[in-house]
Amino acid sequence: MNKTEFIKNLKAGDMVIIRDYYNRMYIESVTKVTPTGRIRINNTTFDQDGIERNSYWQKRHLVEYSEELAIQIKENDEKNEIIEELKKTNWNQFKLKDLRNIKEIINNVEWR
Secondary structure, three states: OOHHHHHHOOOOOOEEEEEOOOOOEEEEEOOEEOOOOOEEEOOEEEOOOOEEOOOOOOOOEEEEOOHHHHHHHHHHHHHHHHHHHHHOOOHHHOOHHHHHHHHHHHHOOOOO
């Protein structure tokens, strides 16, 4: 389905993905579609072309929901949570042996 069809067919309760200026993506549910075709998601309004209304240069836009993209978003969110958790880790509490094991795991990751 092309973008125009996808947006035209949206109705309240449909799942969509919002992509922001920084290419981050969020899964949301359509709150309301107005008679003029504007899409409300929580307190944000998107025009009939799927671009955020009343925003200046950092406009967000709607992307069609898919299970594959939803899985990718959820995995990326989990990855970011783990990274933030690791940043807060007090590495001094670990034994040297454990730190060596952690280092070995990190060094054995294939960088692509």
